[in-house]
Amino acid sequence: MMAGAGVGALALGACSGITFAGTSPLGPVTTLGLDAGQVRLDLEGTPVETWGYNGTVPGPEIRLREGETLRVPLRNGLSDPTTVHWHGISLVNAMDGAPFLTQAPVEPGAGFDYEFVVPEAGTHWYHAHVGHQLDRGLYGALIVEPRHEELSYDREYTLLLDDWRDGLDDRSEYSAGHGGHDPTGSPALPADPREWVSFGGRFYPLTLVNARPPADPYTLDVRLGERIRLRVINAAADTGFRFAIGGHRLTVTHADGMPVQHVTVDAIRIGMGERYDVLIEADAPGAWQVGVMPEGRTGYGRAILRYLDAAGSTAPPSDLRPTELDGRLLTYDDLVNTGKEETPAAGSPDRTFALTLSGTDILADGLDPTEPFLVDSGEWVRFTLRNESMKWHPMHLHGHHFRVSTPGGNGPLKDTAAVPARGGELTFDWRADNPGAWMFHCHNHYHMEDGMMRTVTYR
Ligand code: C2O
Ligand code: CU
The missing domain is CATH 2.60.40.420 (Cupredoxins -  blue copper proteins)
Known part of the structure; x- marks a missing residue:
């Protein structure tokens, strides 16, 4: 068993350079240190100074198996505070990397140890979640392999x-x-x-x-x-x-x-x-x-x-x-979910939030602009979104997957979905099965920084 884990880790190390594995009472642990810092890229002959992880853009690809634990000691070598968000992972709330919500930003010169179980397989990614840092190159792939791969490919x-x-x-x-x-x-x-x-x-x-x-x-x-x-x-x-x-x-x-x-x-x-x-x-x-x-x-x-x-x-x-x-x-209408079969009981959710995207605001019927969306553990929640703005917005919910409503009725499970501009609509349902305080925001990082973000809080 131990030897098996070690061999996997060596193979990983060959790609990313730094991964090594151990075990914990919970099972295999993959450890990968991330150092956020200055990076020099050569773009068509122009040397560019920017920010990245471990001296590269993209940062190292992290790969592990579903159910395993990922441990990431982060060191902040930037001149600004930072956090890392694990986009697409339904992880424990405290490790979500949401600045001022789940953690204080990590100061320059300081560190933070991320450690969490990755519950589900899939193609995910990680990125800085403070200001416009993601736009400078602070991102990488996070690939979670299934226990049994059903696809065959070479x-x-x-x-x-x-x-x-x-x-x-x-x-x-x-x-x-x-x-x-x-x-x-x-x-x-x-x-x-x-x-x-x-x-x-x-x-x-x-x-x-x-x-x-x-x-x-x-x-x-x-x-x-x-x-x-x-x-x-x-x-x-x-x-x-x-x-x-x-x-x-x-x-x-x-x-x-x-x-x-x-x-x-x-x-x-x-x-x-x-x-x-x-x-x-x-x-x-x-x-x-x-x-x-x-x-x-x-x-x-x-x-x-x-x-x-x-x-x-x-x-x-x-x-x-x-x-x-x-x-x-x-299009989203072409996508039919083949994963989890769960749906809201009798097709109707326990709670609905009617949301309007206006400029870079997310307005919720009956709630003040800063009020969190309160949910109870276990219930089915529906978001209906109407985009009254002139821009399209890819909306992302942390810590959960949601089912996009499509005419076929069995829409895909996603964590980010675009609402078309000028009257575009999108409805999705999700199960409140991961307690904590979670961000819901536009993944245009400039819109997010302009305030296009709300919080979902479990009561
Ligand atoms: Cu990929 Cu809150 O972000
Ligand atoms: Cu937006």
């Missing part, structure tokens, strides 16, 4: 998508050549009001995949006949992306880490904080564009899917947009 890759501006704001050639909307101009309204529009006025010169710019792309090596699993995570602060791969379709298997009935599409749209797991069949030798297109703003990012069997093929030009980006696009 390789897997994790892709963290990001909008990037740090250190590049002054590069005027980017405003001209690489897109990103003009920070002084106002982008046109889209014809379809359900489109995801970001008109934050912030200017992101680059779209990165695993911190790699289009001119120096991240490459996914595959072999003919393989089945590849991709774990796609949107770690951007201010941008939703459309994602597609030239010459290949995407079979979606998980949304926000939770299993769904497999559905095959050409493209997915992924809001900030959301994750999708997709399978692709490697049946078209060559070198293909993995296209990452910001929704509602200009700019473009990419990776390369390269067949080792066709090593001679030349990579597509950096601005090539696969036609699949305009093909069949995944």
Whole structure:
């Protein structure tokens, strides 16, 4: 048993450099120290000073098995206080990393020991939760493997998508050549009001995949006949992306880490904080564009899917947009939950909060703007959201998964879901099964910092 755990830990160590394992009365423990500090990136020849974990952006990928314990001694080498949030994990409240709610921010030079059980498998992530720190590069993947993997695949890759501006704001050639909307101009309204529009006025010169710019792309090596699993995570602060791969379709298997009935599409749209797991069949030798297109703003990012069997093929030009980006696009209505079968008794929740998104406020019928949403342990809670604002908002509930209402009736379990702009609506139900005080906020980090956040508190 001990030897088995040790071997797993060595394999992990080979990827992340620092992981080691032990055991506790609760079972295997994975330990990974995270040092938040200064990082230097080279972005298309421009050295950029930014912030990251353990000297890298993204931070190290953390991998463990469901039911195991994760222990993370954090050291804050930044000039600002910080916390780490474990996005998508239904963990014990005290370890949630919510500043001023579950813990005081960790001062510069100080540390904090995170330790918690990860109850469920899935593609999750971790990020700083103070101010705009996430936008500087303080994020990484947190992959929880199931005890028994039901999918069969030959390789897997994790892709963290990001909008990037740090250190590049002054590069005027980017405003001209690489897109990103003009920070002084106002982008046109889209014809379809359900489109995801970001008109934050912030200017992101680059779209990165695993911190790699289009001119120096991240490459996914595959072999003919393989089945590849991709774990796609949107770690951007201010941008939703459309994602597609030239010459290949995407079979979606998980949304926000939770299993769904497999559905095959050409493209997915992924809001900030959301994750999708997709399978692709490697049946078209060559070198293909993995296209990452910001929704509602200009700019473009990419990776390369390269067949080792066709090593001679030349990579597509950096601005090539696969036609699949305009093909069949995944929507929430396409997603059918295949995980937990629980639903509210007789289809009706015990408690409903009617919420209106207005500007960057979350207004709740019958409650003052600062009042927490009080719930009782064990009950089913419904949130109905109506977006009266001009922007779309990916809303995230900490510590829980919620079931998105879809016409088919068995919607996906998610922890982050976008509400379209200008009259868009979303309803979801969740079971109050994880006591504590939890944040509910927009995952546009600028909206969150403008106050687009409420608290859910168990009585
Ligand atoms: Cu991923 Cu409160 O955030
Ligand atoms: Cu928002």
